Amino acid sequence: MYDVIVVGARCAGAAVALLLARAGRKVLLLDRARFPSDTLSTLYIHQPGLARLERWGLLGEVLATGAPLLTQLSLNFPGARLTGPAPALGAITGGCAPRRYALDHLLVRAAVRAGAEFRPRTTVVDLRWEDGKVTGVRHGTPRGATTPEHAHLVIGADGRNSTVARLAHAPVVRQDPRSTRVYYSYWSGIPDRGVQIYTGHGVGAGCLPTQDGLTLVSVQVSRTTPVHDDRQRTYREMARRSSTELDRQLTEGKQEDRLYCCSDLPNFFRRPYGPGWALVGDAAHNKDPTPGRGITDAFIQAEMLTERLDFPLDDTQQADAALAKYAQQLSEEFTPAYESTLITARLDPSGYIHHLIDNQHDPVFAEHFFRSFSGIN
Numbered sequence: 591m592y593d594v595i596v597v598g599a600r601c602a603g604a605a606v607a608l609l610l611a612r613a614g615r616k617v618l619l620l621d622r623a624r625f626p627s628d629t630l631s632t633l634y635i636h637q638p639g640l641a642r643l644e645r646w647g648l649l650g651e652v653l654a655t656g657a658p659l660l661t662q663l664s665l666n667f668p669g670a671r672l673t674g675p676a677p678a679l680g681a682i683t684g685g686c687a688p689r690r691y692a693l694d695h696l697l698v699r700a701a702v703r704a705g706a707e708f709r710p711r712t713t714v715v716d717l718r719w720e721d722g723k724v725t726g727v728r729h730g731t732p733r734g735a736t737t738p739e740h741a742h743l744v745i746g747a748d749g750r751n752s753t754v755a756r757l758a759h760a761p762v763v764r765q766d767p768r769s770t771r772v773y774y775s776y777w778s779g780i781p782d783r784g785v786q787i788y789t790g791h792g793v794g795a796g797c798l799p800t801q802d803g804l805t806l807v808s809v810q811v812s813r814t815t816p817v818h819d820d821r822q823r824t825y826r827e828m829a830r831r832s833s834t835e836l837d838r839q840l841t842e843g844k845q846e847d848r849l850y851c852c853s854d855l856p857n858f859f860r861r862p863y864g865p866g867w868a869l870v871g872d873a874a875h876n877k878d879p880t881p882g883r884g885i886t887d888a889f890i891q892a893e894m895l896t897e898r899l900d901f902p903l904d905d906t907q908q909a910d911a912a913l914a915k916y917a918q919q920l921s922e923e924f925t926p927a928y929e930s931t932l933i934t935a936r937l938d939p940s941g942y943i944h945h946l947i948d949n950q951h952d953p954v955f956a957e958h959f960f961r962s963f964s965g966i967n
């Protein structure tokens with residue numbers, strides 16, 4: 591019998607397992623993937639996310655991967671450019687873009703060091719129910735057998751297409767149309783100017799220096815913008831359309847990896863709890879990745895959920911009350927950023943571009959804009 595079974599071991603699940611194990615809980619952490627392994631992501635962690643990693647004693651390990659602290663911001667719009675130092679959050683003076691195979695694995699290792707039991711290549715295929723309450727999971731092994739595991743609480747941290755959410759019948763309480771498609775790859779020979787973001791009409795792009803001297807170059811394309819079937823051609827053409835400056839950098843640089851593409855980018859909130867189960871990370875709330883908030887938000891939600899689980903977990907009434915408060919806080923704290931994400935992901939700056947053009951040289955305006963970009967209140 592475990593206190594908690596966490597399904598999914600990336601930035602939401604591994605963080606939850608780490609925090610619960612450190613609080614003395616008996617935790618089983620399951621993931622169908624092998625680790626270390628990559629996942630689709632443009633990698634960027636904002637200052638509030640790095641502040642969580644620092645609090646958990648892991649920021650040093652993240653920076654030791656070789657992913658640089660990105661202390662300069664350059665946000666570019668048609669006719670307007672805001673550049674300057676990234677806003678500080680306490681001692682955190684920038685964002686960072688570590689590769690996911692490194693970030694997720696170091697979180698898992700920290701959870702295991704804290705006492706969590708981790709089983710990779712283990713797929714959860716069913717939930718166990720008793721008297722209308724989830725009491726565990728059934729997972730399959732690579733050889734095909736299924737095994738039951740029991741726990742007071744099952745936490746689904748299994749991403750936007752969450753199996754736990756589906757099996758628990760977690761309703762979607764808010765849903766908005768998909769906004770963009772994302773294309774990205776890794777480049778050498780791109781000058782390191784910190785975070786470079788380009789927002790055009792119907793397209794956007796970002797340059798994020800990561801590990802091994804490489805830069806992740808992403809292109810976001812509005813779903814209303816026509817694209818070629820040839821994705822590599824779309825990637826280069828849309829980068830050119832985003833910015834001639836970016837196009838020049840790519841012409842002088844070298845694409846070192848294959849192209850990664852993703853169009854399964856839904857915007858929603860699910861009801862994140864029920865009897866014996868809870869959801870965290872993308873399983874609870876997913877949004878377009880254009881502002882790069884998912885990892886940071888997963889860390890914040892991991893703290894939000896685990897801080898509320900400070901009672902004997904077999905106490906059903908206390909669990910219901912604590913999880914209801916978690917759900918309310920999640921909705922209240924993430925709805926404003928979600929709504930601003932829906933606007934950013936339209937990739938249509940025409941409504942605010944004149945304001946940016948008029949104020950781009952005002953350092954107070956730039957500071958305010960950078961704080962909002964970084965999720966610092």
Ligand SMILES: Cc1cc2nc3c(=O)[nH]c(=O)nc-3n(C[C@H](O)[C@H](O)[C@H](O)COP(=O)(O)OP(=O)(O)OC[C@H]3O[C@@H](n4cnc5c(N)ncnc54)[C@H](O)[C@@H]3O)c2cc1C
Binds near residue numbers: 599621623714748882
């Ligand atoms: C193209 C793209 C670019 C993005 N760029 C950024 C960015 O720059 N910055 C940012 O902050 N966010 C970004 N995001 C969002 C970010 O990647 C997610 O918000 C984040 O990964 C959510 O973490 P998670 O742990 O909730 O889920 P996930 O990272 O999706 O992890 C879920 C885990 O659950 C496991 N799992 C699923 N089903 C099962 C099952 N049945 N049994 C066992 N295990 C299971 C999976 O194997 C996976 O390891 C991007 C997303 C995409 C798609």
